[in-house]
Amino acid sequence: MRKLRNNELGRKSVEEFKQSSKTPIIVILDNIRSLNNVGAVFRTSDAFLIEKIYLCGITATPPNKEIHKTALGATESVAWEYITDTLSLLTKLKKDGIKVLSIEQAEQSTMLDTFYPEKKQKYAVVFGNEVKGVQQEVVTASDLCIEIPQLGTKHSLNIAVSCGVVLWDLFTKMQKSN
Numbered sequence: 482m483r484k485l486r487n488n489e490l491g492r493k494s495v496e497e498f499k500q501s502s503k504t505p506i507i508v509i510l511d512n513i514r515s516l517n518n519v520g521a522v523f524r525t526s527d528a529f530l531i532e533k534i535y536l537c538g539i540t541a542t543p544p545n546k547e548i549h550k551t552a553l554g555a556t557e558s559v560a561w562e563y564i565t566d567t568l569s570l571l572t573k574l575k576k577d578g579i580k581v582l583s584i585e586q587a588e589q590s591t592m593l594d595t596f597y598p599e600k601k602q603k604y605a606v607v608f609g610n611e612v613k614g615v616q617q618e619v620v621t622a623s624d625l626c627i628e629i630p631q632l633g634t635k636h637s638l639n640i641a642v643s644c645g646v647v648l649w650d651l652f653t654k655m656q657k658s659n
Contacts, residue, residue, distance in 0.1 A: 498558040503532040504652055505603040507579065511567045511619055512538035512610040513640060520551030521641035522608070527555035529652040532603075534559055537567040567607070571622045574605050583607040583623040584647055585615045586636065590628040593650055600658050606647060608640050 493501065508526055513519055519541055526534055536542050542563045543549065543556040564570045571581050582596075582604055598604060607623065609615030620626060629638060629646055638646070 493558075495554075495558045498527065498530070499560075501530055504530045504655060505601075506531050506648065506651060506655075507574070507603070507605040508534045508644065508648070509567065509570065509605055509607040510534065510536050510540045510640075511607055511615050512613075513540045513608070514611055515640075516541050516545060516547035517551045518611065518639065518641045520548040520553075520555075522644045523548070523552040523555035523559055523561070525641070525645050525648055526559045529648045531559060531648065534561040535567075535570055535605075536561060536563045537570060538565070567616065567619050568622060571605070571607075571619060575622075575624070579603045579605050580625070581605045581607065581623045583609070583615045583620050583626050584629070584643055585609060585620055585626050586628050587620055587626040590626040593627050593629050593647060596625075596627055598651060598655055598658070604651070606651070608644055608647075611640055 506529075508522060508531055510519065510522060519536070523534065540563075541548060543552070543561070548556060575581060580602055584606060607615050607619055609619075627647065629643060631638070
């Protein structure tokens with residue numbers, strides 16, 4: 482086995498990324514404090530051809546050197562928009578027929594491993610603050626809460642890790658159902 486060189490990876494240019502058919506997932510960051518987490522979400526969203534990221538509340542926006550450090554240029558490829566109020570965004574998205582999934586530990590949540598996206602359905606996936614999680618009113622307004630099964634003592638993952646787990650899971654399930 483030999484590691485591949487960067488020029489062997491078949492990476493898309495920013496323009497090719499923008500022209501590519503996207504995975505029907507929108508990421509919503511609800512009051513994320515860490516600029517490194519924001520950058521990591523951009524990079525993960527780039528990896529899975531995510532349609533758009535909404536940065537809400539106190540979530541920082543590009544251009545920012547701390548976001549750029551972890552995003553490694555993904556702020557240039559992935560479409561994004563800043564919205565002050567997460568709840569008003571959810572209202573708009575739901576009117577457009579997009580199903581909203583909050584990633585949170587909640588009563589009657591659905592475990593990620595048992596959730597299967599509907600064909601031809603677009604989803605908005607909400608990730609919450611590092612300490613407080615997704616705001617309760619956002620959880621209440623969501624169509625469903627998805628929980629990542631965790632068996633250890635902490636029952637808490639970093640938001641960037643949660644994003645990677647959820648987007649990978651949804652991406653692979655959507656690819657199989659096409």
